[in-house]
């Protein structure tokens with residue numbers, strides 16, 4: 319897969335995350351701002367543990383899928399879904415490195431992941447985000463006008479039909 323962002327100087331490619339991407343993920347993590355880390359993991363994680371990296375790299379391209387956006391050899395964004403106990407639903411999570419936000423990468427990654435998920439029988443994405451995470455809410459709303467959001471104790475649960 320390949321794609322060009324709206325900005326003509328920003329060319330990136332999109333590919334499935336691979337088992338060999340451990341150091342890429344580690345480097346990506348250290349380039350994220352504290353706010354982006356907190357919004358993605360809902361916790362102020364200082365560094366990624368090896369078990370956490372194991373989980374992030376654990377994809378089977380059916381029940382657990384992840385796509386990476388790559389610029390000049392660096393992974394700058396990752397979107398993933400993990401199917402839970404309900405096979406028609408999958409939890410989605412996304413992060414775009416701060417320097418590459420607001421260029422349409424998140425929207426494109428999410429759309430491509432949704433297409434893959436549909437091909438594997440997923441009918442809705444679910445997501446949990448902090449109550450003030452408007453960029454993430456707008457991104458999910460952009461995927462489907464039917465996205466539903468439920469606020470509870472400072473967190474938002476989203477259900478997005480695909």
Ligand SMILES: CC(C)(COP(=O)(O)OP(=O)(O)OC[C@H]1O[C@@H](n2cnc3c(N)ncnc32)[C@H](O)[C@@H]1OP(=O)(O)O)[C@@H](O)C(=O)NCCC(=O)NCCS
Nearest residue numbers: 324357358411412413414419420421422423424425454456
């Ligand atoms: C949420 C997140 C993934 C969005 O990624 P992104 O790549 O910035 O998203 P996009 O660029 O596709 O869209 C974001 C905005 O940029 C705008 N945009 C897109 N291309 C643009 C361009 N070329 N120039 C200017 N703005 C642009 C979009 O219209 C959108 O605006 P809106 O929010 O007002 O609707 C990113 O902010 C992030 O990583 N946040 C931290 C982690 C997180 O919150 N994850 C979600 C919970 S798991």
